[in-house]
Every structure is written in C-alpha cells, then in structure tokens.
Amino acid sequence: MSRKRAAEPESGSSDSPERKRTCWGVLISQGSWADRSPLHDAASQGRLLVLRRLLAEGYHANINTIDHVTPLHEACLSGHVACVRALLSVGANVNAATIDGVTPLYNCCASGNVACMELLLQSGAHTHARHTHFPSPLHEACKRGNSQCVESLLSHGADPDYQLPHLGSPLYVSCLHRHTACSKMLLDRGASVNAGRGGESPLHAAARQDCADLVSVLLDHGAEAKLRDGNGRRPVDLAPPGGETHQLLVAFEGSPRSLCQLCRLRIRDMMGPTRIKLLPLLPLPSLLTRYLEHM
Missing domain, CATH: 1.25.40.20 (Ankyrin repeat-containing domain)
Structure with missing residues (x-):
C-alpha cells in the first residue's frame, strides 16, 4: 500500500487508534503497515520497556520499512526522549534518511521536541541534508514557528542562510x-x-x-x-x-534611517554572519555589545 501523501491528516477523533499523521509527504499510521516492525510501534508509542525487550531479543535498532523509516524516526516524531536515548545507545543511525530524505532531526523539528533534538545533535546529527532537494530541519522549524528548535540548530552550527530552491x-x-x-x-x-x-x-x-x-x-x-x-x-x-x-x-x-541604525548595520555587515555569535566574547562594554546584538 502506498504511503505517499500530500494532504493533511484526516479528520476524526484524535483518540482513534487509526489516527494518521503526515510529515513531509510520509504517512504515519500506527498498525497499518505490512512492513512495520514491533520495534517501530514501541518507539512510536513510547513503550520503553517493550522497546528494550525487543532490542534484547535481537531486533536491530536500524530496522526499516520499505520507505526506510526507522524506529528512531518514529520516536523523534512522537517526542519520546527515553526511547530516542535507548535507540541511540545501541547504535541507531542518527542520520538515517527515508526515501524522501526525512531524517530523525527533521522529525524533531516537525514535532517541536527540543529534548530529542539535543540528543540527536550531541550524537552527531547533521544540521543540513546532503542534497538541497531533501527536507531541511531548519526550514521545517521556521515553518512551524518552533523557535527553540531554531535556536538549538543555530547554536550547533546550522547556516541561517541555507537555501532550498x-x-x-x-x-x-x-x-x-x-x-x-x-x-x-x-x-x-x-x-x-x-x-x-x-x-x-x-x-x-x-x-x-x-x-x-x-x-x-x-x-x-x-x-x-x-x-x-x-x-x-x-x-x-x-x-x-x-x-x-x-x-x-x-x-x-x-x-531615512537614523545614524545609529546605519552604524550598527555597517558594523554587523563588516563582521559577517560567522562572527556575529562571537560578540559576547569581545572585550566590549555591555552597552555596545547589546547595541550590536539589536537588544
């Protein structure tokens, strides 16, 4: 059964077991995939004890569906921090990508879960995709207004000017x-x-x-x-x-702009975006630092 969708989630009771969610065209419908493993279900539902038992019984952390969705994708989309930590501890691929280029980090931005995102970034998650036609975590966070996710990505080196065609x-x-x-x-x-x-x-x-x-x-x-x-x-x-x-x-x-504005813009332009974040480290009066930071 095809899982490609462009539409929004179907309407209906949010408590229904057949409730469906969409993320960048990938349909996630619990219990309806023929190639979906029990490990996927445990990660999606946040059932940590079940997840640990399945891993101990021999289920591989990087088992994936036909669309290359891994249990880590599921745990991140549902925001289950403990499951994310457990999967990473046994070697889950932090940069695993679906056939659409969706990564666990992207799913964190879609769900707005900063705790899961921090775990991924500390484990080596890439802030940008390998190809510009793949989904971008930073763009998704900006689209959804998840400002904490944006801040976390930028603090881990994401390019604020990263362009997607x-x-x-x-x-x-x-x-x-x-x-x-x-x-x-x-x-x-x-x-x-x-x-x-x-x-x-x-x-x-x-x-x-x-x-x-x-x-x-x-x-x-x-x-x-x-x-x-x-x-x-x-x-x-x-x-x-x-x-x-x-x-x-x-x-x-x-x-016209004030002289104060023009000077600040000129100084920031001369510094360049890569040095802006170093402003607090400069031996400058706090008043000047705040001025340059637009505070």
Missing part, C-alpha cells in the same frame, strides 16, 4: 508563516535580511501577510524597502491598503 531561505519561510520570534533569531545570528525566494524578499512576504511587527523587525535589521519582486512590486505594494503594515512602510520610505 523550492522554499528559499529559512528567514523567508519564517516570514511567510508570520513567525516573528524565529525571524528575529535568524537575523540576530546574521541571516541575510534580503535573501528570500526567487525575486521575492522576506519583507515582501511579511508585507503580504500584513504582519506589522515582523516588518518592523526586518526594517530594523536593514531590509530594503524598495526592492522589487519578479512582477516589479515593492513590499508596500503588497501590504493591504490602509492597514498598519502599509502605513509603516509608507512612513519608512518617507524618512
């Missing part, structure tokens, strides 16, 4: 889904404020979504308000007329 930059995805906290986190870590998807910038996405708070954050971090998308439109042209976002963009275009 079909999604664009993590910042663009975050703006597209109106997640201000994730966007600010990316920007504070040195993400390029104007890197979006195709000819559209993050500011275009935020303006179209009529998210004034997010637009304000982007402008404060140096977003170009006069950039035009593939259709020749500026962000102000995409904002709903008369709304708060539209008024904010009109007012910004009518007044």
Whole structure:
C-alpha cells in the first residue's frame, strides 16, 4: 500500500487508534503497515520497556520499512526522549534518511521536541541534508514557528542562510508563516535580511501577510524597502491598503534611517554572519555589545 501523501491528516477523533499523521509527504499510521516492525510501534508509542525487550531479543535498532523509516524516526516524531536515548545507545543511525530524505532531526523539528533534538545533535546529527532537494530541519522549524528548535540548530552550527530552491531561505519561510520570534533569531545570528525566494524578499512576504511587527523587525535589521519582486512590486505594494503594515512602510520610505541604525548595520555587515555569535566574547562594554546584538 502506498504511503505517499500530500494532504493533511484526516479528520476524526484524535483518540482513534487509526489516527494518521503526515510529515513531509510520509504517512504515519500506527498498525497499518505490512512492513512495520514491533520495534517501530514501541518507539512510536513510547513503550520503553517493550522497546528494550525487543532490542534484547535481537531486533536491530536500524530496522526499516520499505520507505526506510526507522524506529528512531518514529520516536523523534512522537517526542519520546527515553526511547530516542535507548535507540541511540545501541547504535541507531542518527542520520538515517527515508526515501524522501526525512531524517530523525527533521522529525524533531516537525514535532517541536527540543529534548530529542539535543540528543540527536550531541550524537552527531547533521544540521543540513546532503542534497538541497531533501527536507531541511531548519526550514521545517521556521515553518512551524518552533523557535527553540531554531535556536538549538543555530547554536550547533546550522547556516541561517541555507537555501532550498523550492522554499528559499529559512528567514523567508519564517516570514511567510508570520513567525516573528524565529525571524528575529535568524537575523540576530546574521541571516541575510534580503535573501528570500526567487525575486521575492522576506519583507515582501511579511508585507503580504500584513504582519506589522515582523516588518518592523526586518526594517530594523536593514531590509530594503524598495526592492522589487519578479512582477516589479515593492513590499508596500503588497501590504493591504490602509492597514498598519502599509502605513509603516509608507512612513519608512518617507524618512531615512537614523545614524545609529546605519552604524550598527555597517558594523554587523563588516563582521559577517560567522562572527556575529562571537560578540559576547569581545572585550566590549555591555552597552555596545547589546547595541550590536539589536537588544
């Protein structure tokens, strides 16, 4: 039976044993897969004692389905930390990928479980996929607004400007889904404020979504308000007329940035994104450090 789906989970009672969940096109339906092992079920349901017994009886930690879904994938998607720890302790492949390129780390970002994510990262999980057409944990965390996951990935070396051809930059995805906290986190870590998807910038996405708070954050971090998308439109042209976002963009275009803003943007630009995170280590007055960190 095919398990490829593009649709959202089916409606119905959340307590139903046939409840289905989707993750990047892979359908997960407990008890319905012919090639699904008891170890998969135990990991998905968080049944630690059963999982340990099955491992002791000879089930391999990296046993997978026809789509290369492993028990570790299941444990991470369901957020069962103890099961994740148990599987890793017996050699589960932390970077195992399904036929769609989904990794356990990606599933952590989908479920928003930071504890599982930290275990994976400490065990050598790669923050980015091997191929740009594979799912990206950072993009998924930004899409879902899981800011703690974003912070964890960035602190373990994830590139805030990692581009996917079909999604664009993590910042663009975050703006597209109106997640201000994730966007600010990316920007504070040195993400390029104007890197979006195709000819559209993050500011275009935020303006179209009529998210004034997010637009304000982007402008404060140096977003170009006069950039035009593939259709020749500026962000102000995409904002709903008369709304708060539209008024904010009109007012910004009518007044220059302050000298304070210009100096901060120039210094951060000269430092580059790889050095921004080292700001707290510099022998600078705390007031200057906070200024450069946009605090």
